[in-house]
Amino acid sequence: MSIRIHPSILSCDFSRLSEELDAISAADMAHVDVMDNHFVPNLTFGPPVVERIREVSPIPIDAHLMIEQADRHAQVYAEMGCASVSFHAEASAAPVRLAREIRALGAKASLAIRPATPIEPYIDLLAEFDQILIMTVEPGFGGQSFLDVCLPKVVRTRQAIDDAGLEVQLQVDGGVSTTTVARAVAAGANVLVAGSAVYSAENRSAAIEELRELALDALR
Numbered sequence: 154m155s156i157r158i159h160p161s162i163l164s165c166d167f168s169r170l171s172e173e174l175d176a177i178s179a180a181d182m183a184h185v186d187v188m189d190n191h192f193v194p195n196l197t198f199g200p201p202v203v204e205r206i207r208e209v210s211p212i213p214i215d216a217h218l219m220i221e222q223a224d225r226h227a228q229v230y231a232e233m234g235c236a237s238v239s240f241h242a243e244a245s246a247a248p249v250r251l252a253r254e255i256r257a258l259g260a261k262a263s264l265a266i267r268p269a270t271p272i273e274p275y276i277d278l279l280a281e282f283d284q285i286l287i288m289t290v291e292p293g294f295g296g297q298s299f300l301d302v303c304l305p306k307v308v309r310t311r312q313a314i315d316d317a318g319l320e321v322q323l324q325v326d327g328g329v330s331t332t333t334v335a336r337a338v339a340a341g342a343n344v345l346v347a348g349s350a351v352y353s354a355e356n357r358s359a360a361i362e363e364l365r366e367l368a369l370d371a372l373r
C-alpha cells in the first residue's frame with residue numbers, strides 16, 4: 154500500500170494560484186474541490202478554472218466534485234485531463250455507469266461518501282472504482298476538525314478492499330493534520346488530503362514531507 158499526499162488547494166491564496174500549485178510540487182496530486190452551492194453550502198469554481206489549474210499544475214489533478222447531478226457534470230473533468238475524478242454517491246443515480254464513463258475517458262474513477270453515508274451499499278461495487286473517498290468532515294469548508302467517528306468506516310472499507318483482493322485506493326479528506334494522519338492511516342487510508350495543514354505552513358514542501366513521514370510511520 155503506497156502512501157500518497159494530496160494537498161487541497163481550497164486553503165491556498167487564489168490570487169496566486171499558479172505559485173501555490175508550484176509550492177506543492179513535492180506532493181503526489183493536487184486536490185481540487187469543486188463546489189456548486191447546492192450539494193454543499195459553498196461555491197468554488199467549475200470546468201474553465203479547473204482546466205487552467207490542470208494546465209499549469211506541475212502535478213496531476215485529483216478533482217473532488219461536491220456537486221449535484223454528478224451523472225451529467227462529472228465527465229467534463231475527465232475529458233479535460235484530470236487524473237482522478239471523485240463524485241459523490243449521494244449525488245449520483247447511476248454510480249457504476251458514471252464510473253465506467255470516467256474510466257473510458259481515461260481518468261481514475263473515485264466514489265466519495267459523506268460522513269453519514271454507509272459504505273455497505275457499495276461493497277459489491279468496489280471493483281468499479283479506482284478509489285473510495287471517505288469524508289472525515291462534513292464537506293463544504295476547509296479547516297474543520299477531523300471526525301474520528303468516521304474511522305470505523307475506513308476500517309471496514311479497507312477490510313472489504315483487501316478481502317476482495319482489489320487495488321482500490323482509500324482516500325480520507327477533511328481535518329487531516331500532523332495530529333490525525335496516523336489515525337487515518339492506521340484505520341486503512343493510504344491517500345491523505347490535507348488543505349489547511351499544508352497551506353497554513355510557511356514551508357509547504359516541509360509540511361507535505363512531515364505528513365508523509367508520519368503516515369509511513371503509521372504504516373510500519
Ligand code: DX5
Nearest residue numbers: 161292293295296328348349
Ligand atoms: C472539504 C474539502 C476538503 C478540504 C480539506 O469539503 O473537500 O478537501 O479542503 O481541508 P482541511 O484539510 O483543511 O480539512
Ligand code: ZN
Nearest residue numbers: 161186217326
Ligand atoms: Zn475535498
